[in-house]
Amino acid sequence: MIYQEVLLVAKVLCVDDEKNVRNLMRKVLEDEGYEVVAVSSGEEAQELLNRERFNILTLDLKLPGISGIDLLKKLQEEGMEVPAIVISAIATPEAIVEAMKNGAVDFLSKPFSPEELLEKIKGVLEMEKMTFSKMERIAKSLMEKGKYDESEKIVRKMFSLVPSSPIPHYLYSLILSSRGNKDLALKHLKAALTLDGNYHPAREELKKYEEEN
Amino acid sequence: MKKKTKILYVIVVGCGKMGSIIANYASSEGHNVVVIDKDEKAFDMLSPEFSGFTILGDATEVENLKAAKVDRADVLFSLTTDDNTNFMISMVAKHVFGVKRVVSRVYDPDNLPVFQEFGIDAICPILLMVESLKGLLLGE
Numbered sequence: 001m002i003y004q005e006v007l008l009v010a011k012v013l014c015v016d017d018e019k020n021v022r023n024l025m026r027k028v029l030e031d032e033g034y035e036v037v038a039v040s041s042g043e044e045a046q047e048l049l050n051r052e053r054f055n056i057l058t059l060d061l062k063l064p065g066i067s068g069i070d071l072l073k074k075l076q077e078e079g080m081e082v083p084a085i086v087i088s089a090i091a092t093p094e095a096i097v098e099a100m101k102n103g104a105v106d107f108l109s110k111p112f113s114p115e116e117l118l119e120k121i122k123g124v125l126e127m128e129k130m131t132f133s134k135m136e137r138i139a140k141s142l143m144e145k146g147k148y149d150e151s152e153k154i155v156r157k158m159f160s161l162v163p164s165s166p167i168p169h170y171l172y173s174l175i176l177s178s179r180g181n182k183d184l185a186l187k188h189l190k191a192a193l194t195l196d197g198n199y200h201p202a203r204e205e206l207k208k209y210e211e212e213n
Numbered sequence: 214m215k216k217k218t219k220i221l222y223v224i225v226v227g228c229g230k231m232g233s234i235i236a237n238y239a240s241s242e243g244h245n246v247v248v249i250d251k252d253e254k255a256f257d258m259l260s261p262e263f264s265g266f267t268i269l270g271d272a273t274e275v276e277n278l279k280a281a282k283v284d285r286a287d288v289l290f291s292l293t294t295d296d297n298t299n300f301m302i303s304m305v306a307k308h309v310f311g312v313k314r315v316v317s318r319v320y321d322p323d324n325l326p327v328f329q330e331f332g333i334d335a336i337c338p339i340l341l342m343v344e345s346l347k348g349l350l351l352g353e
Contacts, residue, residue, distance in 0.1 A: 023264035109245045111266035111282060
């Protein structure tokens with residue numbers, strides 16, 4: 001799956017203690033083709049984030065139990081990299097700064113219109129896409145310089161960002177191949193092609209393997 | 214197929230029987246709805262499918278109207294149970310925040326001219342009832 005498609009079918013986790021707001025998020029985002037899971041507390045959100053991967057998190061600040069800010073802090077401590085948009089009625093500059101300081105990528109004040117919500121969601125997903133392409137470029141340039149260990153670190157992040165993309169598999173196969181681990185490299189090449197049969201670089205690389213053997 | 218209407222930003226003040234019914238309807242029609250009431254329990258009247266916002270607070274306080282982003286509203290319905298409260302909220306919405314369409318419930322028919330004088334659309338339930346009864350007497 002290419003990243004563009006991931007953007008369209010992104011999975012969104014919404015955390016808000018108000019049922020009417022959860023209804024609204026579901027209605028607006030599902031109409032646009034997003035997959036939405038809506039929960040009412042930070043605890044539930046944390047549990048879900050430990051089990052499943054989401055492309056984006058929308059988070060209310062005032063929640064029963066663990067607050068939105070505390071959840072952001074916990075996610076940061078645990079190294080979870082889901083981008084979070086804070087959505088709150090408390091839209092003072094202080095609140096916005098605090099949310100951003102704790103890792104939120106954007107802020108939306110309540111009440112919001114469907115257009116405003118979609119704009120924020122799309123903006124964050126675009127940003128993620130840019131990050132992903134940028135990572136690909138950096139990983140490649142590190143490889144060209146022979147810095148395979150550093151490149152591997154970035155490729156691992158790319159895996160976690162978009163597990164369904166063939167690109168990290170392909171890049172990882174190049175790293176493995178440079179280390180002489182041809183078997184595993186071949187497996188990753190095949191994995192890349194299973195994810196996207198038309199992914200050209202992986203096909204070319206596979207051809208080389210076949211010619212060598 | 215449903216007729217496509219423009220999506221409106223609707224503020225409903227007072228979430229009683231009347232307020233909740235109109236808020237539920239507006240929400241089900243796809244409008245952006247914000248309901249303000251000073252009693253949290255009042256929001257229980259909203260349907261489980263209601264997909265708008267609720268603001269807990271007194272709408273005669275400007276801060277609460279600002280929190281509802283009243284300056285963006287296409288229409289505001291002031292439906293509290295008190296004429297004076299409705300008048301004050303309507304006046305602020307119309308003449309301070311420039312809301313295009315402000316509609317208020319008015320209990321006492323004697324109060325109607327005051328609302329009308331200030332450009333507020335006023336609906337008096339008593340007069341509506343009287344008109345219906347008159348019609349009945351005239352055999353309509």
